[in-house]
Each structure stands twice: as C-alpha cells, then as structure tokens.
Amino acid sequence: MAAPALELKGISAGYGRIEVLHDVSLSVPAGTVYALLGPNGAGKTTTMLVASGYVRPTAGCIHVAGSHVNRVAPENLAKAGVCRIPEGRGIFPNLTVNENLRMFTYSSPFSTSEVQEKSYARFPRLGERRNQLAGTMSGGEQQMLAMSRALVADPGILLLDEISMGLAPKIVSELYELVGQLAQEGISILLVEQFARTALAVSDYAAVMTGGRIAMVGQPADVADFVNEAYLGGAA
Amino acid sequence: MDQLLQLTVVGLVVGCVYALTATGLVVTYTTSGIFNFAHGAIGMLGAFSYWQLTVKWHWPVLLALPVVLLVLAPLFGATIERIVMRPLHGASVDVTLVITLGLLLFFLGAANYFWDQGQTRVLPELLASWKPVDIGGVVVTWGQIIIVLAAVGVAIGLRFLFSTTRIGIAMRGVVDDPDLCAMSGASPARIQQLSWAIGAGLAALAGILVAPKVGMSALQLTLLVINGYAAALFGRLKSLPRTAVGGLLLGLLVSYYPVYVAPHLPFSTTFGQLEKAVPMIFLGVLLLFLPSARLRTATTVGRVAPTVPGLRQSLAGGGVMIVLAIALASALSSANLLIAGGMFISALSLLSLVLLTGYSGQTSLCVLTFFGLGAFAMAHSGTSPLGLVWGGLLAAAAGMLVALVTARLRGLYLALATFAFAKGMDVGFFNFKLGSGQSLQLKRFELPLIDTSSEKTFFFLTVVVFVVAAIGVLAVRRGRWGRQLTALNDSPAACATLGVNTTITKVVVFTASAGIAGVAGAMFGAQQEIITPSQFDVLGSLALLLALRIGGINTITGALFGAFTIGLFPEMPQILGHFGVTLPDKVQLTFLLTGIAAISIGRDPDGLGGQVSKLGLRLRQQFGSSSTPAAPSYEEATLVHG
Amino acid sequence: MSTVDLETYVPHIDHQYDPRDPEVALYVDEVSVRFGGVQAVSAATIACLAGQVTGLIGPNGAGKTTTFNVITGLEAPTSGKVFLGNEDVSGLTPYKRARKGLARTFQRLEVFGTLTARDNILAAAEFRRGWSKDKSNPRAVADQIVERVGLQHVQHERVDMLPTGLARLVELGRGLATHPRVLLLDEPASGLDMAESEALGDLLIDLAQEGIAVLVVEHDVDLVMRVCDRIHVLDFGRIISVGFPKDVQADPAVQAAYLGAED
Numbered sequence A: 001m002a003a004p005a006l007e008l009k010g011i012s013a014g015y016g017r018i019e020v021l022h023d024v025s026l027s028v029p030a031g032t033v034y035a036l037l038g039p040n041g042a043g044k045t046t047t048m049l050v051a052s053g054y055v056r057p058t059a060g061c062i063h064v065a066g067s068h069v070n071r072v073a074p075e076n077l078a079k080a081g082v083c084r085i086p087e088g089r090g091i092f093p094n095l096t097v098n099e100n101l102r103m104f105t106y107s108s109p110f111s112t113s114e115v116q117e118k119s120y121a122r123f124p125r126l127g128e129r130r131n132q133l134a135g136t137m138s139g140g141e142q143q144m145l146a147m148s149r150a151l152v153a154d155p156g157i158l159l160l161d162e163i164s165m166g167l168a169p170k171i172v173s174e175l176y177e178l179v180g181q182l183a184q185e186g187i188s189i190l191l192v193e194q195f196a197r198t199a200l201a202v203s204d205y206a207a208v209m210t211g212g213r214i215a216m217v218g219q220p221a222d223v224a225d226f227v228n229e230a231y232l233g234g235a236a
Numbered sequence B: 001m002d003q004l005l006q007l008t009v010v011g012l013v014v015g016c017v018y019a020l021t022a023t024g025l026v027v028t029y030t031t032s033g034i035f036n037f038a039h040g041a042i043g044m045l046g047a048f049s050y051w052q053l054t055v056k057w058h059w060p061v062l063l064a065l066p067v068v069l070l071v072l073a074p075l076f077g078a079t080i081e082r083i084v085m086r087p088l089h090g091a092s093v094d095v096t097l098v099i100t101l102g103l104l105l106f107f108l109g110a111a112n113y114f115w116d117q118g119q120t121r122v123l124p125e126l127l128a129s130w131k132p133v134d135i136g137g138v139v140v141t142w143g144q145i146i147i148v149l150a151a152v153g154v155a156i157g158l159r160f161l162f163s164t165t166r167i168g169i170a171m172r173g174v175v176d177d178p179d180l181c182a183m184s185g186a187s188p189a190r191i192q193q194l195s196w197a198i199g200a201g202l203a204a205l206a207g208i209l210v211a212p213k214v215g216m217s218a219l220q221l222t223l224l225v226i227n228g229y230a231a232a233l234f235g236r237l238k239s240l241p242r243t244a245v246g247g248l249l250l251g252l253l254v255s256y257y258p259v260y261v262a263p264h265l266p267f268s269t270t271f272g273q274l275e276k277a278v279p280m281i282f283l284g285v286l287l288l289f290l291p292s293a294r295l296r297t298a299t300t301v302g303r304v305a306p307t308v309p310g311l312r313q314s315l316a317g318g319g320v321m322i323v324l325a326i327a328l329a330s331a332l333s334s335a336n337l338l339i340a341g342g343m344f345i346s347a348l349s350l351l352s353l354v355l356l357t358g359y360s361g362q363t364s365l366c367v368l369t370f371f372g373l374g375a376f377a378m379a380h381s382g383t384s385p386l387g388l389v390w391g392g393l394l395a396a397a398a399g400m401l402v403a404l405v406t407a408r409l410r411g412l413y414l415a416l417a418t419f420a421f422a423k424g425m426d427v428g429f430f431n432f433k434l435g436s437g438q439s440l441q442l443k444r445f446e447l448p449l450i451d452t453s454s455e456k457t458f459f460f461l462t463v464v465v466f467v468v469a470a471i472g473v474l475a476v477r478r479g480r481w482g483r484q485l486t487a488l489n490d491s492p493a494a495c496a497t498l499g500v501n502t503t504i505t506k507v508v509v510f511t512a513s514a515g516i517a518g519v520a521g522a523m524f525g526a527q528q529e530i531i532t533p534s535q536f537d538v539l540g541s542l543a544l545l546l547a548l549r550i551g552g553i554n555t556i557t558g559a560l561f562g563a564f565t566i567g568l569f570p571e572m573p574q575i576l577g578h579f580g581v582t583l584p585d586k587v588q589l590t591f592l593l594t595g596i597a598a599i600s601i602g603r604d605p606d607g608l609g610g611q612v613s614k615l616g617l618r619l620r621q622q623f624g625s626s627s628t629p630a631a632p633s634y635e636e637a638t639l640v641h642g
Numbered sequence C: 001m002s003t004v005d006l007e008t009y010v011p012h013i014d015h016q017y018d019p020r021d022p023e024v025a026l027y028v029d030e031v032s033v034r035f036g037g038v039q040a041v042s043a044a045t046i047a048c049l050a051g052q053v054t055g056l057i058g059p060n061g062a063g064k065t066t067t068f069n070v071i072t073g074l075e076a077p078t079s080g081k082v083f084l085g086n087e088d089v090s091g092l093t094p095y096k097r098a099r100k101g102l103a104r105t106f107q108r109l110e111v112f113g114t115l116t117a118r119d120n121i122l123a124a125a126e127f128r129r130g131w132s133k134d135k136s137n138p139r140a141v142a143d144q145i146v147e148r149v150g151l152q153h154v155q156h157e158r159v160d161m162l163p164t165g166l167a168r169l170v171e172l173g174r175g176l177a178t179h180p181r182v183l184l185l186d187e188p189a190s191g192l193d194m195a196e197s198e199a200l201g202d203l204l205i206d207l208a209q210e211g212i213a214v215l216v217v218e219h220d221v222d223l224v225m226r227v228c229d230r231i232h233v234l235d236f237g238r239i240i241s242v243g244f245p246k247d248v249q250a251d252p253a254v255q256a257a258y259l260g261a262e263d
C-alpha cells in the first residue's frame, strides 16, 4: 500500500512561547480528501502551516509521501508537491492576473499558456480581468485567482484553508465540485473549513479539532453527527 | 536658437543621468519596498573601484568595466541584501530610511578609509580619445553619448526584464508577499538578492559614467542621486518609462531654468539664485500634484507598544532627572557642560520626533529645519527669553503649513515631501539668509534672578525644559490623544469612518511637533551663541531620526538614549584616547559607528529603549506580579519607563 | 412586496420607498461607479429602513463593497446620491458622514492592529465623545460593548494577533461604539465558526430592534435569510431583485446569478 500523502505524528507547535498544537496526529491517505473541522482558534491553520513548512514543530514529525520533511524549507516543500492555498488572499496584489498566473508556473508542470488556459476555463471572470491588478479585484475574484494555483500546481498534497470564505454560494459549490474533480484525478487533499456541511460532502475522512488537539477522527457521517452534537447540543 | 539647441542637448544628457540614477532607485523600491538612500553611495563605491582598477592598476577598460558592473557591484548588492535587508521585510518607512542612511554613512566612511579624500583623482571619460561629435553646433563628447545610450539601453532592458520574464515578475511580486512566493515554489531570498544585485549594478554604472564629470569626490558622488528623486517620483516609484521621462524633463528644466525660466519669475534675482533648488522644487510640486498612487501600507511588525508611565511616575522621573542634573552640573567642566547640554537639546528635538513618528507614524525628514527656524527666531530676539516662544511659534507655524500642504500624503511620500521641504529651506532660506558657509552670532537670553550666562545654570535650565516637554508628551500619549494617534497610524480609513477628522489630527500633531523642535532650536542658538546653515541640513535630520531609532522610537527613554548616542559618537576618538587607543585619522569613526548602529536596527527595530522595555517586562513578569493587576488595561499594563 | 417581475421592472429603482420617507434611514439613489473600463456599480438604488436588517447580496465582484465605499464617502461615485436620514450627504467627507450616525466594518480588515481589542472599541467611543454632544463615559461604553459582541475572553489581546473572525467582531464593536443610526457590515460572519455566527445573527436582530438600520453584505445565505427583513441583490453592479428573503430566494434570476441550483 502506498505511503500516506501527508502524515503528522505527535506534532506540537506554536508561536514563541505559546503552544498552539498539542500532540496532533493525522494521516491523509494517498488520493483521498480529508476534512479538518473545528471552531475558531482550534489550531487548524497552524496545522496547515506546519504541514507546509512555515511553522517548525517543537515535537513530532511530518512525512510527505513517506519521506521525513521536518526541516525542509517551504519553497522546497512547494517544489516537492506540497501546495497550500492560504486563508485570506493568496495572491500578489501588485501584479496583474496574468502575472500572478505566471508566478504560479514556478511550481507547475504546465507552461504559462496552459496555466492561463486552465484557469480561465475554470474561472471565466479571471479571463475577463487578465490585465487588472489583482489587488484591485473584489474579495471573491481574488479567491478565485488563489484557487487557480491549486488547479495548475498538480500537487502531491493540496492544503486548502477555508477556501469558501467570502465566496458566493454558487462559486462555493463550483469550488467544491472542483475539489471533487481534483480528488478524482488522484490528488490528495487536506481541507480546513468552519462549515461542516459543504466540506463533509466531498471528503473521505474527517477530523474535528478543538483547543489544539484532535477531538475525533472518522467517517464523514460520524463526524457530522459529532459536530451537530457539539455545536447545537453544546452551544445551547 | 543656438542657445536653445545647446541647452537642450545639455539638458538631455543631464536628464539621462537623472534617469539612470532614478531607474536604479525605482528598481530597488519596486522589488524590495525600500527607498534606498545609499544608492548613490553604492554608485560612488563602484566609481572608486573602477578608478582603482583602471587608473591605479592600469587594467584595460574592457576588462575593468565588466568586472565592476557584472561581478563586484552585484556581489556587493547581494551581500547588502543578505546582511542588512533580509530582516527588514515589513519594516516601517522610517526604519528603512534610516537604515539606508546608515549604510550611506558607513560607505562614506569606508571610502574615506580606502581612498584618502584629501588626494585628487581624475577618472577619464569613456572613449575620451574619440573625436567629439558636432550636433548642430553643439559639441558632444562620446562620454556623453554613452550616457545617453546607457540610459536608453537600461530602460529598455529593464522594461523587458520586469514585464516579460518570469523572474522579473517574481521580483515585483516578492515584495508584497515573500511567503506566498515561497509557496509558489520560488525562493524569495534568491529573488531579492538578485534584485539588489541588479540595483547595485545600476548604481555602479551611473557612478562610473558621471564620475568623470562630477569629479572623484566621495561626498559629491553620493549625494548626486538626490536630484534623481524627483524623476523617480515622476514614475511614482513604479513605472520605469515614466521615470525615464521624468529624468529627461528634469534635465531640461534644470538646463533651461537660468535662461528661460528664472528671468520671467517675480523676484527674478532671488529665483535666479535658487538654481540648485530646482530639482527639489520639482520634487515638491510633483508630490503635491501627482494623483496619489497606492502605497504599501505601514505594517506593525515587531512593534512593541510600550506602556506609558502615569502622571505620578512621570513627575517622579522628571524630579529624579532634575536632581541628577544638579549633581552633574556641579561635577562637569564648562566645556563638558556644553556637550551635555547639547545632548539634552538633541533629546528635546528627538522628543518632537517621538510625538510625530513614534506615536503617530508620520515620518518627517525636516526636524532640523524647524529646529533651525527656532534658532533663527532666537537670533532675532536679542536677549529676550521670549525668543524661546517666538522660536516655538515660528517653527509651529511652518510645521502647520507643511502639514496642511502635505495633508494627503502618507508614509514614504510624506517623508520625501518633508525631505524636499528641508532641502529647499536649506538652499532657499538658511544658506540664502545666512549666507553659505557663514554664521550668525546671537546672544544668550537673560532671565530675572537667574544668571543664564553661567554654563551650570544654563545646563540646568535645559534639563528643566526637556523634563517639562517630556511630561507634556507623555500626558498626550496617555490619554485619548495617544490612542487616537495610534489608531490613525494603524488605519486612517477606519478613523475617518468613525468620525475622526484625520487632516486636523495630522496637522495638530505636526504643528505641535514642529513647535517642540523650534523651542529646541531656540535653546540651541542661545546655548551655542552662534549658528551656521550647515547645522540645519537635511542629512542631519535623517541622522536624528536614525538616532531616535537607535534609542527607541516611541519612548522618552528612546529620545534620551538616542541623543546620548549621537552626542557620544563624535567624542569617541577622544574617549578611546583616554584608554590609550588611537585610531588613524582616516578612520571616520562617527560614520562607521553610525552605520553599524543603523544596521543593527534592522535586526531589532525597537532600539535600545525597546530593549529596556522588554527587560522591564520580563523582570515584572518574574518578580513584580503584585503591582500588576490581573488583567492589565492598556495604560496600566506591562512596564514602566520614561 | 414580492419578487420583481423582470419583464416590466426597471431594475435599478426601489419603487417602494423614497429618500424623504421618514422610516428610511439610508437611501442609495441610482449610484454608479466606474473604474477605468470596469463598471463596478450601475445605477443601484437601495433603501434601508430604521429598525430593520437589510441584506445586500450578490456574486463576487458584483459591487457590494464598492457600494459601501460610496455610502461612507471613501469612494466618489461617477453619478448618484446618498441620503442619510432624509438628508443628502453626497458631498460630505467620510468623517462628517460618520458624525451623522453612519458606521461600517470592512471586508479587508481595517482594525487598529497595535491596540488591544478593548482599546479599539474604547478609541471609537472616545472619538464619539469628542464630536458628539453625548458625553457618556467611554470606558463604560467600551466595557458594555465588549461584552455585547462577545469579546471578553480576548479583550486584552492585540488585535493583529486575533483570528480574522474575532477581528471582524472588534470592527463591529468599534462601529457600535459610535452609536450609529445606520450600520454597514461587510461580510461580518466570514471567518466565524458556527456558534459565533449564530450569536452574531442574534446580535444583528437585537440591534435592529433597537432602531438601528443595519445593512449587511454576507455570503452565508442561511444567516442572511434568517436575519434580514428585506434583501437587495446586486449582479454586475445592477440591482436584479429586491424583496423579502423567501421571495428573493425563490427568484430564478437570483438563483441563476448567485445561489446556484438548489440542492
């Protein structure tokens, strides 16, 4: 059996003296979609940062496709196929749409024109605005541009941090359709979301995180029950 | 007609020089977000290395030129990036400005060390042996033609690099988000290093081309680039073609000015003498009338927000300081009292920057101009102590004017506007009114009951003025105003939508700050009893800002530390002398120390004052929990100093 | 009022209200904005009533944030007017509009990052004390609002250290501290988790009940449908639909442009 696309074992990490993650372990099997859910401040984004090399864990180890990558620099991880789409806007504001796409070719097997073709086919809006400075586009348009990078990177493992944030429902469903398609093509995906329903619909496995620990791991259906319990039962 | 042609040709050549230097500046700015004051100094070092290779060591030009332009300068640029610039990502405007100023001083010091400036050197023009060309009656040397060709070539080459190649696009993109750059698989460090290498190469090219004309003077070559600022601004620090056009326009303007412009202006004799100020006036006008471009917003990386001592604490601190001053006054000799008093006067002018830059985030490079106006008012007040008031008021009025005119500018644009103002005042007022190289005698003010002519008393008086101002500034900081200034610094847009008239707030702060600087200047005049225009030079203002950064930008302690640091640097050789260390004359210790200090700021933008704060915080956390409430509020939190 | 009949409806006019109606707290009158070649907003008309939550929804890039910028005076419209409480404020600068009771939050955060959460709100309360006749104690106001928006647990943390969702609540609290009559919220729930956005919804309804006119841009359709009294839908800068939530949701034009197929 193939090694998991991404595996975190006993990870502790934080910023300065504050530890945010405590002994977090999770494993994304190759070719699957793994949803990581949980409330604000649970440590989901930090988990993403650790997996992409931006935050060094204080304990534990990270494996990407079977190799140990604890001390690998982020840009080299990116070249090795770890592609993270950050929360917020992962774009270069002072470059045009076209130029942004050009930047994305650094970690893409495709040529510039192929990258443009793919992105514009998926997001026609971007094609209409190809010479607009990315920073002047609307929030959602920027998010589409950021997602194009995932589209063209052909990554080994894709880390998606709250991609639906600030997007119109129609685009969100399109994006999730896209996530589904990418998964079909065999790309492994780790997905962070606040909203369980959309994320669980496309995922194969799911975990819930609270207070820097994994609270539960399981099949999407079980996790959905757990989440409903926690939010609706617990919040009242 | 002949004259017009001649002036046009000269103007175009000069314009190409401006364009070339400005292009280098723009390249560095677009790729690193840093406005590099040291650009000229890098060019100067390039010119001197080239001189060393060709004139001193007799290398052939065809070997020396590529060695300097393609090897030495790029390596040098990459080294600067590695050592100094890398930690600076996201630093505030004033930090980047003072650090590059520090580099400038450091390079000047280094040049003095390697190439004794007392000696005259000649650098022949390129292709000097070729016969000059006659263009419609104007004789043009091949050196000049090469300048034009180089400017055109560089413009085209860079345009190609930045708009069509991937690495060029990456260079423009990395400045906004290095992390994202890495996420996309491109190494931000490499890319930035490359852009500094290119920037340094361009600087060296400009240096080598203009040195034959300007002469091999380290200072002249270093400052030459300042005239290019206007051209860079014309391109809004972004567009290379516009920068080139700006350079040419400026060249033509400078060339036409004495013949076609000045005579037609009112007060033509006055304006005729202001030829040197033309590039600065051009810069000022551009800043006022060009539509404001999107600037990178200030960030708050690594800013400690030190907490402000309460009224009781500041009064106590002030009391302690005055007692110390009495003790010091009786211990020090008259000469040393002058030096110590000078430090407190510097500290007072730094206080004005604490208010303006530290609290409200506006970078001003004209503090010494206000200082000078204060001194000037004092000089015209005879022995009346009202001179202090007039000094403060005159400076405050000037400050208000500057603030009103620059109300819509922020960040680097504001800094450059104040730079232009300072430079313009330098040429158009101080050197003009007092006479370049001249000095103005003045009398110390007299007070009833107190003998101000005694150095002891005057020193004591200086300390009292400082303490009063410091308590005032702290009181501002503590209250509503302090929060408002911070808020304005963090997000002007949000302030406006919460009902704050941001213009008035800015103008008030600017005016108050200028007033403090004016009082400091008046004290300075009274203390020194003689002033010279060079004391109010714009580089001095930059050095003050640097000193404050070294001390700590947003604390009173910072102002004191900063003032002592710059006060001590010039005394260093003597102090070392006491310990039996003598340095060779050519070691310009002040320059080198300032440079090193500046570079260290890049590592820790909070300065010495910030260190003290952090230390205090740590001590408090360890020992003093009893005095800290469980949930400290902003005013009461963390630490004491001041 | 039901869904607009697309055949007969002149799309940019909210027929029902007039800027002079007493219950209208904010009226955006045929506002258009053009950026170079991009028509960001075209002749959009929006009426917000006191005591109601009004929704402004639409696809990404439809011009919602731009409309907010025009209302607050940060962006000058190419044409059109803005009325606040029956008064034409089109010529006023942002701070003057704020003093007439207009507050907003930003989609791309504009917090005072170096201040703590409470001090952000306190600063706003102090600003208000500076320009209004009401001289109530800013500290008391700040404490009360911190509690109201649910930030007690992070009130002493620097805002640039907070997660996006909480920073949005800080902006909301800051706006409330100026006692607005009209409150504009640009995607207040984005970045909030389910429990937090639930609480936010309740808060918005409360605010409206106190008489504030709330105009909210939000992509969380469930939230919008729950809290809004009336909804305007923007698409390509035009108002394509106005009405009660259930009608807007059923409007085929809105489904095609924004909601996507029902699942």
Ligand SMILES: Nc1ncnc2c1ncn2[C@@H]1O[C@H](COP(=O)(O)OP(=O)(O)OP(=O)(O)O)[C@@H](O)[C@H]1O
Residues within 6 Å of the ligand: A132, A136, A137, A138, A139, A140, A141, A166, C035, C036, C038, C039, C040, C058, C059, C060, C061, C062, C063, C064, C065, C066, C067, C107
């Ligand atoms: N300064 C500008 N220059 C050019 N185009 C701009 C500028 N600002 C906004 N736009 C364009 O105007 C349109 C409207 O933008 P706006 O930010 O108002 O959209 P929005 O409805 O808020 O979208 P979102 O839901 O994605 O935030 C977008 O297409 C955007 O690209």
Ligand SMILES: [Mg+2]
Residues within 6 Å of the ligand: A138, A139, C064, C065, C066, C107, C186
């Ligand atoms: Mg928007």
